Amino acid sequence: MSTLRESFGDCRIIVTCGPGGIGKTTSAAALATAIATNEPLRVLVLTVDPARRLADALGVPGIGNEPVDVQLAGVGTLSVAMLDPRASWDALIRRQAADEETAERILQNVLYQNITRRFVQSHDYIAMERLHELVGRGQWDLIVVDTPPTRNALDFLDAPTRMADFFSSRFLKWIIAPTRSSVTSLAAKPLTYMADKILGNQFLTDITEFFLLLSSLYDGFVERAREVESLLAEESTKFLIVSTPEPIPTREATFFNEELQKRSLRIGGWLVNRMLPASLNLTDTTTGVAILAREEMAQIADALGVDVATATAARDRMVAIAEEYTTVAERERAQLAALAAGETPVFGAFTAEGEIDTLQGVTSFGQRLLSAERVLKFD
Amino acid sequence: MAFTPLGSRKLLFVTGKGGVGKTTVATGLARALADEGKSVLLIALDKRSEVGEAFGLTKLSFEPTKIDEHLSVMVLDTEAALQEYLKINLRLPIVAKLGVLANALDFLANAAPGVRELLTIGKLCYEVREKHYDIIIADAPATGHIVGYLAAPEAINSFVRVGLIRNQTDWMVDILHDPTQTGVVAVTTPEEMPILETKQLLATLAAETKVAVAAAVMNRMPDIVAHGATLSAIDAIIDERPGIFGSESLQGVVIANQLAVARRREAEHQFTALREVVGGTFPIITQPNIAVVPEGSTMAREVANSLREEIA
Numbered sequence: 140m141s142t143l144r145e146s147f148g149d150c151r152i153i154v155t156c157g158p159g160g161i162g163k164t165t166s167a168a169a170l171a172t173a174i175a176t177n178e179p180l181r182v183l184v185l186t187v188d189p190a191r192r193l194a195d196a197l198g199v200p201g202i203g204n205e206p207v208d209v210q211l212a213g214v215g216t217l218s219v220a221m222l223d224p225r226a227s228w229d230a231l232i233r234r235q236a237a238d239e240e241t242a243e244r245i246l247q248n249v250l251y252q253n254i255t256r257r258f259v260q261s262h263d264y265i266a267m268e269r270l271h272e273l274v275g276r277g278q279w280d281l282i283v284v285d286t287p288p289t290r291n292a293l294d295f296l297d298a299p300t301r302m303a304d305f306f307s308s309r310f311l312k313w314i315i316a317p318t319r320s321s322v323t324s325l326a327a328k329p330l331t332y333m334a335d336k337i338l339g340n341q342f343l344t345d346i347t348e349f350f351l352l353l354s355s356l357y358d359g360f361v362e363r364a365r366e367v368e369s370l371l372a373e374e375s376t377k378f379l380i381v382s383t384p385e386p387i388p389t390r391e392a393t394f395f396n397e398e399l400q401k402r403s404l405r406i407g408g409w410l411v412n413r414m415l416p417a418s419l420n421l422t423d424t425t426t427g428v429a430i431l432a433r434e435e436m437a438q439i440a441d442a443l444g445v446d447v448a449t450a451t452a453a454r455d456r457m458v459a460i461a462e463e464y465t466t467v468a469e470r471e472r473a474q475l476a477a478l479a480a481g482e483t484p485v486f487g488a489f490t491a492e493g494e495i496d497t498l499q500g501v502t503s504f505g506q507r508l509l510s511a512e513r514v515l516k517f518d
Numbered sequence: 519m520a521f522t523p524l525g526s527r528k529l530l531f532v533t534g535k536g537g538v539g540k541t542t543v544a545t546g547l548a549r550a551l552a553d554e555g556k557s558v559l560l561i562a563l564d565k566r567s568e569v570g571e572a573f574g575l576t577k578l579s580f581e582p583t584k585i586d587e588h589l590s591v592m593v594l595d596t597e598a599a600l601q602e603y604l605k606i607n608l609r610l611p612i613v614a615k616l617g618v619l620a621n622a623l624d625f626l627a628n629a630a631p632g633v634r635e636l637l638t639i640g641k642l643c644y645e646v647r648e649k650h651y652d653i654i655i656a657d658a659p660a661t662g663h664i665v666g667y668l669a670a671p672e673a674i675n676s677f678v679r680v681g682l683i684r685n686q687t688d689w690m691v692d693i694l695h696d697p698t699q700t701g702v703v704a705v706t707t708p709e710e711m712p713i714l715e716t717k718q719l720l721a722t723l724a725a726e727t728k729v730a731v732a733a734a735v736m737n738r739m740p741d742i743v744a745h746g747a748t749l750s751a752i753d754a755i756i757d758e759r760p761g762i763f764g765s766e767s768l769q770g771v772v773i774a775n776q777l778a779v780a781r782r783r784e785a786e787h788q789f790t791a792l793r794e795v796v797g798g799t800f801p802i803i804t805q806p807n808i809a810v811v812p813e814g815s816t817m818a819r820e821v822a823n824s825l826r827e828e829i830a
Contacts, residue, residue, distance in 0.1 A: 159536020
């Protein structure tokens with residue numbers, strides 16, 4: 140038997156990933172909070188979209204791009220930051236640009252603004268870039284990173300490579316080339332023709348200008364992309380897959396699990412959130428239902444101040460609900476056991492409605508996650 | 519208040535936060551409209567969409583697959599869309615030699631800003647214009663990404679001043695901005711984060727695009743377990759007299775009912791929160807929670823059945 144905490148041993152980075160809408164952000168925040176409460180570590184949680192409720196619970200309504208401290212009664216410290224893609228891109232350009240004038244010209248470029256503010260793929264890259272930057276500050280012993288919630292979950296893994304490929308691609312070099320010499324080169328003809336036809340000359344000029352501006356940043360970008368990539372592959376970086384027992388999130392998480400394995404990245408565990416509580420089981424419910432069936436409804440109705448028909452109807456509905464919930468609970472457990480047949484350690488967790496409304500609730504949820512026992516293969 | 523029926527439009531974008539059942543609603547909607555006798559093309563915008571599985575197909579292709587007389591499904595592959603675009607618009611002899619240009623195509627479709635989005639929107643609008651189908655339903659990207667798609671033709675317009683693309687985007691914008699033709703269907707569940715994201719989506723759509731919202735779908739509403747006096751009696755037992763049946767071994771029954779009551783209350787709270795934001799501008803369609811999710815086309819059929827009254 141081992142716990143989820145043990146599975147993440149002395150990690151320096153925990154990346155939570157999985158499909159959207161399954162409590163990934165909450166799990167990341169709860170884990171970080173509980174670890175900072177229990178252990179003398181400086182912990183940072185970097186989220187992509189914290190629920191307002193969660194932010195309120197942590198006592199930091201204004202979570203922004205810069206980490207802020209959470210007031211915590213624990214042996215460690217907790218900071219929290221939220222990814223602001225736009226601010227992060229601007230900061231990255233400022234850091235990488237040769238001089239302030241180049242930085243300003245890039246920041247003002249309409250193409251740049253469109254890429255960084257509107258188009259999705261840029262968010263995946265900047266999330267990983269931001270992680271790299273925060274790690275570089277050396278202010279934290281453990282960083283828990285939440286990833287963009289989508290079925291594109293893989294894109295953030297590929298983003299650094301794609302960015303590096305993009306900057307070193309021949310096509311990009313070619314697109315810049317016309318301003319140098321090769322505009323009439325025979326080899327470039329079909330490309331010029333096509334790009335011209337599709338995008339128009341002006342666009343080509345705009346794009347060329349933009350990439351020329353960026354060209355001073357190429358080497359830095361490629362190098363950083365490689366660094367981000369190796370950060371994710373480090374021994375002290377582990378992934379926590381998060382899902383729920385529902386079929387679609389499970390399928391998506393299964394796919395994610397396979398992809399992480401294919402890439403030889405380290406998976407610390409697979410957390411199945413929103414399980415029904417273990418106290419719901421077939422034996423207890425069957426016994427309970429049998430007792431209820433024999434109950435003297437006149438007395439109950441009296442105690443409730445309603446007529447016997449109403450009390451009986453209420454009881455029957457309650458029995459139906461209990462049976463339905465118990466069936467679901469049993470099915471969830473069977474499913475968990477099936478998942479546990481794989482290599483990845485599987486953990487289950489129950490979340491109560493409204494539990495994460497207070498720091499205390501977030502912490503106790505986190506504690507439950509940390510102490511969750513690995514589901515046995517032959518449960 | 520009478521709303522324009524969903525099915526009278528030509529192009530619907532079904533979106534929602536990841537995990538709320540966006541694809542399920544898209545397939546159910548397509549099924550229901552096809553059952554009405556409309557010819558429907560359901561397009562998955564993501565290669566990993568489960569639209570195919572919902573109809574028992576192992577693989578979707580760019581070429582539409584006919585499910586039955588009225589319903590076809592396809593997946594939008596940007597590379598195939600670009601090739602189709604080139605074929606239609608340029609009548610290029612070089613199309614035959616695309617291999618040589620693979621890099622350039624790859625760049626155009628993947629790296630150049632907005633081209634992927636534009637090709638996607640372009641294909642959808644093209645199908646509307648060609649009128650091979652009565653209605654096009656897109657199983658669209660998640661809420662965080664949809665605006666990037668809907669705004670793509672205009673975004674491209676802001677930096678492409680001439681050329682084919684420029685000529686091409688004007689008519690797309692006309693289709694997208696016409697509320698009688700195009701609408702967004704925002705799928706959500708009665709939980710905090712999906713509702714928050716839906717509110718943000720509505721705000722961003724209004725601020726950054728001129729695309730209308732056709733409806734919101736509140737998916738997975740917990741069953742109304744009982745009504746009137748029976749419901750009050752259950753609430754009274756759970757809130758005030760959980761021990762009324764006086765036996766320890768009733769625990770399982772009480773726990774299950776406590777969970778059910780908490781879920782119902784949270785759902786009602788979230789539903790009210792959304793209704794306040796929406797006002798009367800478009801309908802909110804509720805979908806019951808389906809506890810045991812059936813596989814494949816049964817699910818689409820089930821959702822279609824409960825959507826039927828809402829779309830006519």
